[in-house]
Amino acid sequence: MKYSVTLRVNGKEQKLNLDARATLLNALREILHLTGTKKGCDQGQCGSCTVLLNGKRVNSCLVLAVMADGKTVTTIEGVSSNGELHPLQQSFLSHDGLQCGYCTPGQIVSALGFLNEPWDKTPEAVQIGMSGNLCRCGAYPNIASAIEEIRSSIQEAASS
Amino acid sequence: MKPFTYQRPFTVQEALHSIRNTPGSIFLAGGTNLVDMMKLEVINPSVLIDINQLPLNKIEPLPNGGIQIGSLVRNSDLGFHPLIRKNYPVLSQAVLSGASPQLRNMATVGGNLMQKTRCSYYRDEISPCSKRNPGSGCSALKGYHAEHAILGTSSSCIATHPSDMCVALSALEAIIHIESEKEKRKIAASEFHLLPGNSPEKETVLEPYEIIVMIELPPLPPNTTSCYIKVSHRALYEFALSSAAVVLEWEGEKIKQGRIALGGVAAKPWRCFQAERLLENSLPDEKLFRSCAETALQGAEPQKENQYKVELTKQVICKALSTAFKRSV
Structure with a gap:
């Protein structure tokens, strides 16, 4: 069964249709092709998948995408602005x-x-x-x- | 991960109704433990009931001077809360010593109470394990058990409970508030988790149709000191091999009463009731602390590879008591 999930990723609204099993990490990398966020251990032990969820840092590998419905997400791609490094x-x-x-x-x-x-x-x-x-x-x-x-x-x- | 369907209730009543009427359902809070266990296919719910929308995310002072903590408060919000830091430093220290900042930002207080053991045989989905597959036996007894329990074990299970926070809750005599569709009840933090006995799969007193709504911290007398001491393989981001939460109430130079709870050594936060009696109306010194430690570990039954935990835990207790003493002067 698929679930409708709306995320605001790096300031842009994204409407997705996802299996409940999709992690936020997989949704970012595989659906939105934001591959800056890395998959390391995929079990919350290494931190390479860290994103900001409503401004707080979390391991995106342990957040189901459906749990992030309606929330804002900042990935490494959203850190710089106007071509200038943060x-x-x-x-x-x-x-x-x-x-x-x-x-x-x-x-x-x-x-x-x-x-x-x-x-x-x-x-x-x-x-x-x-x-x-x-x-x-x-x-x-x-x-x-x-x-x-x-x-x-x-x-x-x-x-x- | 096995397939499942997903629900998102908005009220406690709605969540309780769903859990009671949906076979194979389980509550999802922060997910830091549950999603991991689902990826490993150790826990395989057919329905996830996401409770993150329930209004249980506040920390509020109580009229009696205590504090109530909603079960969906995130671990980082608890550890950094000014009232917790000021009035219950042992709890702030314990919760901030567990996991990583990213995990604490998602992990909830209720989920911390419900988290699963880190025993590698429980987590591997294949080995005999009576906690995962009742009656199949304990692989750790004859296998790797250097990090396992030394107190309250049984021939069915020698796993530990991995929480730091729960150790502090036990020493603070926190009260867990539980609700079902039909009733509300309260239970002391020290009695919430169960020892393995013959049924290690039953880990807490919580029934499948119940929900933790709140944790109540009773007020502490003003002349109280506390601390949390933890020893692990790494200084940070690692589970405790042994830890102690200590709360001491002072009357002049004497300890009026004290409470000691241990982590990393049993299937539950281990209260040292007999050792606590030695503290009553006593003058603090190293000799007293050592006899408390000896008393606390009297019933220890280590295995071959975790014998070191007996002396380690005694020293952790002494260190915690002397640190809480130093904070009193």
Whole structure:
């Protein structure tokens, strides 16, 4: 049986007709061809499928698409605007926050979610707050410094 | 994943009516555990009743000074809530120590109570497992069991309950509010989960036609300290090998009363009632903490590969008690 599902993906309304078994990840990749969101473990253990669902970061492999009906979804394809990289994307480049790049879309979208969450302002916050994203190449120090730079600039902007 | 049909009720009554009248149906909340188990084909419902639209997602103070937590509150919203952080730090620490930020953003409080064991034989869909296939036996007993239970086990099952949050709820003497079409009832968090005995497939007191609507946290006296200590293979994003939630109420320099609950060592959050008696009206020191730990683990029955958990858990208890003590001075 198919179900009608309406998603607002990266600002654009998408009306889909899906099997109840379709995950949000599969709907994004296979139906909408937004393949920036990666399928890693497909069981909520690696974070490479991270998207923002109504602004909150989630593992899209464990969300059924029918559960996301009526919600907004932001994928890595929706992070930049007008052809300009998002500061976080630029920071990943400047800090060399990747090697093979497979986990990178999930890392960046997860970091966007992290920056909007009420974490304590401690030096360890980035490592703790980004624990849901694995990087098998081990680019963690550069990933953390890329995110830390944006976090500090947001804090400075807020305090000035 | 096996095929299923999907429903989305908007009221608790509608959801309860559906679950009672639809064979093979199961409630879907955050899905972080259930969708995973369905992909593994360990749980195969024919109908999913998505309860995410029910109005059970609020955290509200109670007139008696306690707090009520709707069963659909997301784990991250619970852990970050200012009232929980201020009045029940042990609960905030416990819930934020579990899973990952992405999972906590979806996972609900009710779903956390209902989550399944991480025992690899339960999850593999093939091995004999009395929890998955009643009466088939326990593969972990003769197989890999380094992460399994040491307290309250049976010859049918040595799996653990994986939750951190539930350990804190047990130490806080939280009350679970349950509804069916016909009645409402309450049960203490420590009594919600069941030990395996001969029927490990029955994991909680919740009946298939019931729903968890709310978790009530009783008020704590102002001179109370608490903490959650967890040991796992990784510092973050890993299930507890052993954990302890401790709540201590103080009267001057003495402990008036204390509560200790353990995680990662049993099929349920393990309350240490006998050890708690030792804390009553006692002056805190390392000797007292160690005798509490010894008492708590008296009945431990480890297997070959998880004997380390006995001493580990004793040290976790001592660490939790001394940390809660330090917070009192």
